[in-house]
Amino acid sequence: MNHEHAIQHYAELFRRFEATLNGASSSPIHVQRKRAMEALLADGFPTMKHEDWRYTNLKPLFASEFFPAYTRPIDELPDITHACAGLETACRLTFVDGIFTPALSDLLRLPDGVFVQSLADALQEGDAQLDLLFGDRLLTHPFAALNTAFAMEGAIIRVEKQTQCSMPLHILCVTSKGQNAVITQPRIIIDVEAESSLRIVEHYTGSESSNCFTNVIVQGSIGPNASLDHTVIQDQHEQAFHVAGTHVRIDRNGRYSNRYFGLGGMLTRNSILAVLDSEGADCVLDGLYLPSGSQHMDHFTIIDHSSSHCTSHEHYKGILADKARAVFSGRIIVRPGAQKTDAKQSNNNLLLSDEALLDTKPQLEIYADDVKCTHGATVGRLDEEALFYLRSRGLSRAHAHSLLSFAFAGEVVERIPIETLREVVDGMIHRRLKRTLGA
Amino acid sequence: MLEIRNLHASVQGKNILNGVNLTVKSGEIHAIMGPNGSGKSTLAGVLAGRELFEVTEGEIIYKGRDLLQLEAEERAREGLFLAFQYPVEIPGVSNTYFLKTALNAIRKYAGMPELDAVDFLALVKEKAKLVEMDFALLNRPVNEGFSGGEKKRNEILQMAVLNPTLAVLDETDSGLDIDALRIVANGVNKLHTPDNAAIVVTHYQRLLNYIIPDFVHVLVDGRIVKTGDKELAFHLEEHGYDWAKDLAEPPELRV
Numbered sequence: 092m093n094h095e096h097a098i099q100h101y102a103e104l105f106r107r108f109e110a111t112l113n114g115a116s117s118s119p120i121h122v123q124r125k126r127a128m129e130a131l132l133a134d135g136f137p138t139m140k141h142e143d144w145r146y147t148n149l150k151p152l153f154a155s156e157f158f159p160a161y162t163r164p165i166d167e168l169p170d171i172t173h174a175c176a177g178l179e180t181a182c183r184l185t186f187v188d189g190i191f192t193p194a195l196s197d198l199l200r201l202p203d204g205v206f207v208q209s210l211a212d213a214l215q216e217g218d219a220q221l222d223l224l225f226g227d228r229l230l231t232h233p234f235a236a237l238n239t240a241f242a243m244e245g246a247i248i249r250v251e252k253q254t255q256c257s258m259p260l261h262i263l264c265v266t267s268k269g270q271n272a273v274i275t276q277p278r279i280i281i282d283v284e285a286e287s288s289l290r291i292v293e294h295y296t297g298s299e300s301s302n303c304f305t306n307v308i309v310q311g312s313i314g315p316n317a318s319l320d321h322t323v324i325q326d327q328h329e330q331a332f333h334v335a336g337t338h339v340r341i342d343r344n345g346r347y348s349n350r351y352f353g354l355g356g357m358l359t360r361n362s363i364l365a366v367l368d369s370e371g372a373d374c375v376l377d378g379l380y381l382p383s384g385s386q387h388m389d390h391f392t393i394i395d396h397s398s399s400h401c402t403s404h405e406h407y408k409g410i411l412a413d414k415a416r417a418v419f420s421g422r423i424i425v426r427p428g429a430q431k432t433d434a435k436q437s438n439n440n441l442l443l444s445d446e447a448l449l450d451t452k453p454q455l456e457i458y459a460d461d462v463k464c465t466h467g468a469t470v471g472r473l474d475e476e477a478l479f480y481l482r483s484r485g486l487s488r489a490h491a492h493s494l495l496s497f498a499f500a501g502e503v504v505e506r507i508p509i510e511t512l513r514e515v516v517d518g519m520i521h522r523r524l525k526r527t528l529g530a
Numbered sequence: 531m532l533e534i535r536n537l538h539a540s541v542q543g544k545n546i547l548n549g550v551n552l553t554v555k556s557g558e559i560h561a562i563m564g565p566n567g568s569g570k571s572t573l574a575g576v577l578a579g580r581e582l583f584e585v586t587e588g589e590i591i592y593k594g595r596d597l598l599q600l601e602a603e604e605r606a607r608e609g610l611f612l613a614f615q616y617p618v619e620i621p622g623v624s625n626t627y628f629l630k631t632a633l634n635a636i637r638k639y640a641g642m643p644e645l646d647a648v649d650f651l652a653l654v655k656e657k658a659k660l661v662e663m664d665f666a667l668l669n670r671p672v673n674e675g676f677s678g679g680e681k682k683r684n685e686i687l688q689m690a691v692l693n694p695t696l697a698v699l700d701e702t703d704s705g706l707d708i709d710a711l712r713i714v715a716n717g718v719n720k721l722h723t724p725d726n727a728a729i730v731v732t733h734y735q736r737l738l739n740y741i742i743p744d745f746v747h748v749l750v751d752g753r754i755v756k757t758g759d760k761e762l763a764f765h766l767e768e769h770g771y772d773w774a775k776d777l778a779e780p781p782e783l784r785v
Contacts, residue, residue, distance in 0.1 A: 474618075476618050477618050477619075477620050479580060479581075479602060479618075480614065480617070480618040480620070481620075481628075481632075482579075482601070482602040482603040482606070483578050483579070483602050483603075483605075483606055483611075483612050483614075484606055484628075484632035484635075484688065484692065485603055485606035485607050485632050485633075485635040485636040485639070485692070486603060486631060486632060486635050487603050487635070488601070488603070490631075490635070491603075494623060494628075494631065495620070495623075497622075498620065498621060498622025498623045498671075499622060501622045502622065
C-alpha cells in the first residue's frame with residue numbers, strides 16, 4: 092500500500108462509518124468530521140517532499156491496513172498492574188485497544204471541581220462545545236484530520252476555576268493480546284480553568300507484538316494563572332506506529348509543562364504545538380528519546396509566541412543506538428508585537444553507534460525586535476576521557492557507557508514532579524540503556 | 531610488585547618513552563621527576579592503560595602478570611590506581627554513587643560481598659576526613675564545579691576508598707596551594723603501608739617535602755637518566771634539569 096491507497100482505505104472506512112450513523116450525518120459534529128475527511132482527501136498524507144516531514148518516511152505505516160477495534164475485550168482484560176507502577180494512587184482512565192474500559196479505570200476519587208467524561212459518552216449526549224473543539228483551526232495537519240474524522244473514544248477533562256488537583260490523572264492506553272492491525276484514535280480534551288492546576292500522565296504501553304497504529308490528538312486549554320503538567324510515556328511494543336499531536340493554548344500567566352519519554356514503537360511522530368496566547372504565558376517542553384534497533388522517532392514542535400512577555404524553554408535529548416533514527420525539529424515563532432519574549436531551545440544527542448542517524452533542525456522565526464531567543468544543538472559521542480576515568484576506577488567498558496548515558500538522560504527524568512513515577516521512569520530508562528549497551 | 535623493562539611507547543607515531551627500566555617493591559615510594567615533555571605523564575598513562583599510548587617495545591610485570599595484556603578496568607581491579615593530573619568532570623553522576631559503583635566493581639572482582647549503602651557511607655565519611663573533604667562534595671556530581679584543590683582531594687579520597695596496591699600519582703601537586711598540597715600529601719602518607727607502593731610523578735621538588743620518597747628517578751627524553759634518594763630531588767630543585775639533560779643519550783640518528 093502507498094500513500095494513495097492509504098487515503099482510499101480511510102475514505103472507505105469513513106463511508107462505512109457514515110452508513111452506521113442513521114440520520115445523524117447532518118449533526119454539527121459530523122459536519123466537522125466530513126470537513127476533516129475532505130481536507131484529508133484533498134491534501135493526502137505527507138510525503139518526504141513536505142518540509143515538515145522531510146526526515147520521516149511514512150511508507151512502513153502504509154504497508155498494512157488498520158481497522159478500528161469494534162468489540163470490547165471484556166472476556167480478557169489485560170493486566171495493567173505493571174503499567175500503573177508509580178501511579179498506584181492516581182485517578183485513572185484506561186483505554187484498551189482505544190476503547191474506554193471502566194473496569195480498569197478509577198475516577199471515583201477525583202477531587203471536587205475536576206470533571207472527567209469519556210468522549211464516547213459526551214458524543215452520545217451531544218455537546219456544542221465539542222463541535223467547536225473538533226473544528227479547531229489549530230488542527231490542520233493530515234493526521235489531526237484523520238483523528239477528527241474518526242475519533243469516537245477519548246476523554247474530556249475539565250478542572251473548574253480555582254481548583255488544585257494534585258492527584259495525577261493517569262491516561263493509560265494499552266493494546267491487548269490478539270488484536271492485529273488495529274487503529275486507535277483517542278481524542279483527549281483538557282480544559283484547565285483560571286487559577287487551577289492539573290497533572291496528567293499520558294501513557295502508551297502494550298507488550299504484545301501485534302502491529303497497531305495509534306493516532307492521538309490532545310487538545311489543551313490553560314486558563315489565566317492556571318497550570319497543566321503533562322508527562323507522556325510512549326512505551327509501546329516495537330511493532331507499533333504512533334502519531335501524536337498535542338495542541339495547547341496558554342492564557343495569561345498560564346503555564347504548560349510537557350515532558351516526553353520516547354521508548355517504544357517502530358515509527359513515532361510526536362508533534363506539539365504550544366500557543367502562548369497572552370502575556371506572561373510560560374511553556375516548558377522537555378523530551379528524551381532512546382531509539383535503538385531500527386526504531387524511528389520524529390519530534391516536531393512549534394512554540395508560537397503570539398503575545399509579549401512570554402517565556403519558553405525547550406530541551407530535548409536523545410540517545411541513539413544501533414541503526415536507529417531520530418529527528419528533532421524545533422520551531423519557535425515570535426509574532427510581531429511579542430516583545431520581551433524569552434525563548435530557549437536546546438537539543439543534545441548521543442550517538443552510540445556509527446549507523447545511528449539524527450537530523451536536528453532548529454527554526455527560529457522572529458518578527459519582533461526586543462526578544463531573547465537562543466538555540467543550540469549538539470550531536471556527539473560519549474566523552475572518551477570520562478569513559479577512561481570510569482574504567483580506571485574498575486568499571487567495565489559497558490558499565491561506563493551505561494553510567495554516562497544514564498547520567499545524560501537523567502536531566503530529563505529529574506523533572507518529573509511525581510516522585511513515585513520519577514523512580515519508575517528512572518528504572519525504565521536504566522533497564523533500556525543496560526539492554527541497549529549490554530551492560 | 532612492579533617491574534618495567536625497556537619500555538618504549540609512542541603517541542600518534544611520536545616516540546615518547548625510549549627504554550624505561552624501573553622496579554618497585556612493596557612498601558616503597560618512588561618519585562619520578564623530569565622536565566616538561568620528558569614522558570612522565572606518558573609513563574603514568576601507560577601504567578593505567580590509556581589507549582592513546584602505544585607500547586612499541588618492552589614489558590611491564592605487575593604482581594607477576596603481564597600488565598600490558600590487561601584492560602584499564604582489569605588493572606584497577608588488580609589494585610592499580612592512577613590519580614589523574616586533570617580529574618574528569620562527570621555531570622549527572624554523584625560522587626558517592628560513582629565511588630560506590632567503583633568500589634563494588636573491585637570488591638566483586640576480589641570475590642568480596644558488595645557494600646550496602648549504609649556501610650559504604652560510613653566508610654566514605656571516614657575516608658573523607660582523611661583528606662579534609664567537605665561532605666557536601668560527596669553528593670555533588672563527580673568533580674563538577676570543584677576547585678582545583680577539591681578535584682585533587684577527590685582523587686586521594688577515591689584512592690583511600692579503593693585502597694590500591696600500587697598508586698600512581700600524576701602531578702597531583704600541580705595547581706595546588708600550599709595548604710591543599712599538605713592535605714593531599716598527608717592523605718597519601720596515611721594510606722601508605724608496607725604492603726602497598728606509590729609512584730609519585732612530579733615536576734617540582736616541593737611535594738617531596740611532604741611525601742618522602744625512597745627513590746627519586748630523573749626522567750629525560752623518555753629514559754631514566756639518574757636514580758638516587760630524596761637528596762637528588764633537592765639537587766634538582768637547586769640546579770634545574772639542564773645538567774640531567776646532558777646525561778641523556780642523544781637520540782639515535784636515522785639514516
